[in-house]
Amino acid sequence: MSGIRGHLPKEQIEAYSELHPKARHLLFSYGTAGFRTLGVVLDSVLFRVGILAALRSKKLDGKTIGVMITASHNPEDDNGVKLVDPRGEMLEVAWEQHASTLANAPNEEFLDALENFIRTTRIDLSKPARVVYARDTRPTGESLVKALEDGLKAIGAEGRDAGITTTPILHYLVKAINTKGTKEEYGEDSEDGYFQKMSEAFRKLVSGRPRIQPLIIDCANGVGAPIAKKLSQYLGETLPFALYNADTATPGALNNNCGADYVKTTQRPPPSLIGVLQQGQRACSLDGDADRLMYYFIDERGYFTLLDGDKIATLVAAFIVDLVKLAGLAESIKVGVVQTAYANGSSTKYLSERLPVRCVPTGVKHLHHAAEQFNVGVYFEANGHGTVLFSPSTLEKLETHEPSTPAQSTALKHLNNLTQLINQTVGDALSDVLLVEVVLAHKAYSAIEWNSLYSDLPNRLVKVHVPNRNAFKTEDAERRLVTPYGLQAKIDDLCKRYDGGRSFVRPSGTEDVVRVYAEAVLRSQADELAYRVAGMVYDEAGGEAIRRPKEFM
Known part of the structure; x- marks a missing residue:
């Protein structure tokens, strides 16, 4: 192996690889959510991801890399895996293609592909390799962990099993391990450290406020x-939880008629909460790996009202802007919000009148990167995945700034506690729950008052199954179609016929479907616009028939 420093244990890798053969007919693709498909076909992928994670660690001088086995909000039969870089962020984009190449290499060519990859990326094999890994509650998780561990053993990497835990905790652990003993130390590298850090900050932030209802x-x-x-x-009693849909033992229960994705897409509460939710009472849903969050309540008319990622972003961003002003730091700390095309038009209007707003393509990696460009970057996808990022210079400023009044001192303390409360590595539903509850406590808002900050435009999201999603190319942060040529002009003409009409079309990143989003001033018009645009897509691509919800038939 000329050009490669160190030793690759080829015989060992080959022996383990034979235990995890790749089926010839399967093709895998590493996207924003990592690899994701039916759990029963991922064995070879997990073995190779173990080797890839070890090589990523070697490339980064022995820094610990994270591996999370989860399919988030997907059905229980699905599973997936994604890698986490040393600061708790998503895998470097350039390595996504490397991951796909190694996962798809035929069994007899895997070692050659591996050697070629090591050579082209100039990995020093003499460096140490450290990997921390975890999984969610899916039945296939246990066997996939064993395949991953075989990959780590094959290449001689040091592995740490974080057990069954949430995706955000795994991200937290990666950053905590890699910053241990440095001035950027993030927290104790354990679940206990995660809980302590957040709960202590929460207690300080709500101290002196009226008791929070369950x-x-x-x-x-x-x-x-x-x-x-x-x-x-x-x-404890600082914030009492009433937990529902907490059954992790019954087969098929995961994300079934419950969870953040169910609530967002059906725009109704989980059936298990009907009759439980009282008028005006706050409730929220996590997704299967607890990195998405949806709030909601029943209004005085008995209607279900959703408080999604857009509502969370507006609540949180406005609160932070106020604190920055009160701390006397408005000139030196600029707060911005990052959204995608799925953000409700009313939320964009509300935010744009108060602070800078950027729109980026769908996908956490795009939002996270754009949020890093602000001193304080707030990003939430409409689906409830999001967080707040404080730049290193901002963190230093908050620590060293000398307040000149008691009011400035109080605001500064609140900001410093927020940096401890918020999981800045990734969207974290439980951290975000505490963040929302802090803002509601400070503002003395009920869910009703929070919702009244602005009124969402009615919207509808539908999908069309198509033979080839790659025929649909977009630009302008996925808000406009480039191809098929002429389709965007037809959508523009159609939107003009509806009051407040807006619609965009984008291909899915993971399956052969095209997603159609539409909004308008009236619910009936938003529904009609969505299905008429979906009809255009269907005619253009020869897609499968769209199942319309009962309320539209």
Whole structure:
């Protein structure tokens, strides 16, 4: 192996590789959510991801890399895996293609592909390799962990099993391990450290405020259930939780008629909460790996009202802007919000009148990167995945700034505590729950008052199954179609016929479907616009028939 420093244990890798053969007919693609498909076909992928994670660690001088085995909000039969870089952020984009290449290499060519990859990326094999890994509650998780561990053994990497936990905790652990003993130390590298850091900050932030009423949490019958239960023990009566859909043992229960994705897409509460939710009472849903969050309540007319990622972003961003002003730092700390095309038009208008707003393509990696460009960057996808990022210079400023009045001192303390409360590595549903509850406590808002900050435009999201999603190319942060040629002009003409009409079309990143989003001033018009645009897509691509919801038929 000329040009490669160190030794690659080829015989060892070959022996383990034979235990995890790749089926010839399967093709895998590493996207924003990592690899994601049916759990039963991922064995070879997990073995190779173990080797890839070890090589990523060697490339970065032995820094610890994270591996999370989860399919988030997907059905229980699905599973997936994604790698986490040393600061707790997503895998460097350039390595996504490397991941796909190694996963798809035929069995007899895997070693050659591996050697070629090591050579082209100039990995020094003499460096140490450290990997921390975890999984959610899916039945296939246990066997996939064993395949991953075989990959680590094959290349001689040091592995740390974080067990069954949430995706955000795994991200937290990666950053905590890699910053240990440095001036950027993020926290104790354990679940206990995660709970302590957040609960202590929360207690300080709500100290002196009226007692907070219990919060109903739908745990999606996923890993968020045991983690929320542990967190509640740290919080005590500061914030009582009432946990529902906390069954992680019944087959098929995960994300079934519950969870953040169910609530967002159906725009109704989980059936298990009907009759439980009282008028005006706050409730929220996590997704299967607890990195998405949806709030909601029943209004005085008995109608379900959703408080999604857009509503969370507006609540949080406005609060932080106020604190920055009160701390006397408005000139030196600029707060901005990052959204995608899926953000409700009313939220964009509300935010744009108060602070800078950027629109980026769908996908956490785009939002996270754009948020890093601000001193304080707030990003939430409409689906409830999001967080707040404080730049290193801002963190230093908050620590060293000398307040000149008691009011400035109080605001500064609140900002510093927020940096401890918020999981800045990734969207974290439980951290975001505490963040929302802090803002509501400070503003003395009920869910009703929070919702009244602005009124969402009615919207509808539908999907069309197509033979080839790659025929649909977009520009302008996915808000406009480039191809098929002429389709965008037809959509523009159609939108003009509806009051407040807006619609865009984008291909899915993971399956052969095209997603159609539409909004308008009236619910009936938003529905009609969505299905008429979907009809255009169907005619253009020869897609499968769209199932219309009953309320539109």
